[in-house]
Amino acid sequence: MTYCLAIRVNKGLVFASDSRTNAGVDYVATYSKMHRFTWPGERTVVLLSAGSLATSQSVLNAINSDLEDPEAPFNLRKGKHLYDVASYIGNLSQKEQQQHAPALEKSNASAEASFILGGQIAGKTCEIYMIYPQGNYISASDDTPYLQIGENKYGKPILDRIITPNTSLEDAARCAMVSLDSTVRSNISVGLPIELAIYTGDSIDEPWHNKYRAFSPMYKSMQKQWNEGLRQAFSGLPRFDWEKEE
Amino acid sequence: MTYCLAIRVNKGLVFASDSRTNAGVDYVATYSKMHRFTWPGERTVVLLSAGSLATSQSVLNAINSDLEDPEAPFNLRKGKHLYDVASYIGNLSQKEQQQHAPALEKSNASAEASFILGGQIAGKTCEIYMIYPQGNYISASDDTPYLQIGENKYGKPILDRIITPNTSLEDAARCAMVSLDSTVRSNISVGLPIELAIYTGDSIDEPWHNKYRAFSPMYKSMQKQWNEGLRQAFSGLPRFDWEKEE
Numbered sequence: 001m002t003y004c005l006a007i008r009v010n011k012g013l014v015f016a017s018d019s020r021t022n023a024g025v026d027y028v029a030t031y032s033k034m035h036r037f038t039w040p041g042e043r044t045v046v047l048l049s050a051g052s053l054a055t056s057q058s059v060l061n062a063i064n065s066d067l068e069d070p071e072a073p074f075n076l077r078k079g080k081h082l083y084d085v086a087s088y089i090g091n092l093s094q095k096e097q098q099q100h101a102p103a104l105e106k107s108n109a110s111a112e113a114s115f116i117l118g119g120q121i122a123g124k125t126c127e128i129y130m131i132y133p134q135g136n137y138i139s140a141s142d143d144t145p146y147l148q149i150g151e152n153k154y155g156k157p158i159l160d161r162i163i164t165p166n167t168s169l170e171d172a173a174r175c176a177m178v179s180l181d182s183t184v185r186s187n188i189s190v191g192l193p194i195e196l197a198i199y200t201g202d203s204i205d206e207p208w209h210n211k212y213r214a215f216s217p218m219y220k221s222m223q224k225q226w227n228e229g230l231r232q233a234f235s236g237l238p239r240f241d242w243e244k245e246e
Numbered sequence: 247m248t249y250c251l252a253i254r255v256n257k258g259l260v261f262a263s264d265s266r267t268n269a270g271v272d273y274v275a276t277y278s279k280m281h282r283f284t285w286p287g288e289r290t291v292v293l294l295s296a297g298s299l300a301t302s303q304s305v306l307n308a309i310n311s312d313l314e315d316p317e318a319p320f321n322l323r324k325g326k327h328l329y330d331v332a333s334y335i336g337n338l339s340q341k342e343q344q345q346h347a348p349a350l351e352k353s354n355a356s357a358e359a360s361f362i363l364g365g366q367i368a369g370k371t372c373e374i375y376m377i378y379p380q381g382n383y384i385s386a387s388d389d390t391p392y393l394q395i396g397e398n399k400y401g402k403p404i405l406d407r408i409i410t411p412n413t414s415l416e417d418a419a420r421c422a423m424v425s426l427d428s429t430v431r432s433n434i435s436v437g438l439p440i441e442l443a444i445y446t447g448d449s450i451d452e453p454w455h456n457k458y459r460a461f462s463p464m465y466k467s468m469q470k471q472w473n474e475g476l477r478q479a480f481s482g483l484p485r486f487d488w489e490k491e492e
Contacts, residue, residue, distance in 0.1 A: 153399035153400050153432070154399050154400070154402060154403055156400060156432050157400055157403075157428040157431060157432055158476070158480075160431060160432060161473065161476055161477075162476075162477075162480055170485070170486055170489055171480075173486070174480070174483045175480070178480070178483070182403040185403060185406060186399070186402050186403055186406060218484060218486070221484045222483055222484055225479075225482055225483050225484055226479060226483060227407065228479075228482075229475075229476075229478065229479025229480070229482050229483075230404070230407055230408075230475075230476070230479055231407075231408075232475065232478070232479065233471075233472060233474075233475025233476055233478065233479050234404075234408055234417075234420070234421070234424070234475070236471055236474075236475050237420045237424070237468055237471050237472060237475070238464060238467045238468055238471055239416070240416055240419070240464070243416055
């Protein structure tokens, strides 16, 4: 399993991902699921992946091959719109899945992978897309300014309460960390390190990026403060009638 | 979908359930999923149900028929241990499912239902059991002092943070309400009213019971306080380095 998240606020974009992959519970490994491509002043693209590691690695390989090949009909730098890039990644993903599907079906395994794509092309707005395993895709809206792939349920309530288009980039990043942390606690197949990227809208430059491990001071401090804050919120909840009488 | 929850703490038991049932998204109805049986001084039993409404209603009918029938080989009053009752309900559920399974399979529908059973028999300890659709069952432990059926993910993080065997009955009940509220907000197939029952250990009497609707003062106040508390907890989270510099 995996949990990846992208948030689009007025000031820019936030991306977060866990790093655990597993083939059953008896083979667990650590892989980055966040892939960043920036051509300063021209475009910046962040790709998050969930699902079959083989499929997502092959898609990444194809993306890099196309970037190296001047004859490639399309690559990350050629799309005029970010949805062109989403369509391109959906196609790569479908092609890769179809290649291995017959063999995988025999083993009752799946080649499916999902992606979140976000970024900005110079002169255009910031955008985020979720690309389904079937290759089609959707973008976020002002009413639902975030997209999730993988294990999305544990970390959703806090997003629904906090995130609006007016949320600051830093608050969106903190909310992403809390959302990831709640998921890591509840689902053993989602694990550290947590990667976080913050893209300042219209900078058309590298997003700020950090990797948080269990011992990272910021992560430890965030966990501690959140835990204490939740307990305080909990202790402030209203009493039942018979508690008031006492 | 459904979300039901039982918590076992040292002081007793807490039960909570939503009331939404649906056959697709275009047929939504309200049904109680909490069923209470008490013979003061002898035993008290609470049953929560999730899954096929037809199956859970039939199981309830069978339970009531067996209670009326002095010749019945087993009924809720006859079990020496609560696990005997769990086994009985598992059998009723399996029997009901098997009766309709062939017809349902043709319609690609499922007769599966899950139950949470909790209560106390005089002279025994308080217990809670989860009964799987297959008829087998598990009980809670001190390390995991709660059981959930239905849509369990959205409401799990707060339980993991707050509930221990030493939690007071009232705090466990407040935590159950928050857990239900988070689920109602995130999953449209889980809905109000929320039923809450609090059983004081060793009372061998009716649990305290209440039904909270959207306009119930306690529920509204709980939602408001929790929302404000969460926002306060959120605003107390650590700042990134560049925010400190400003």
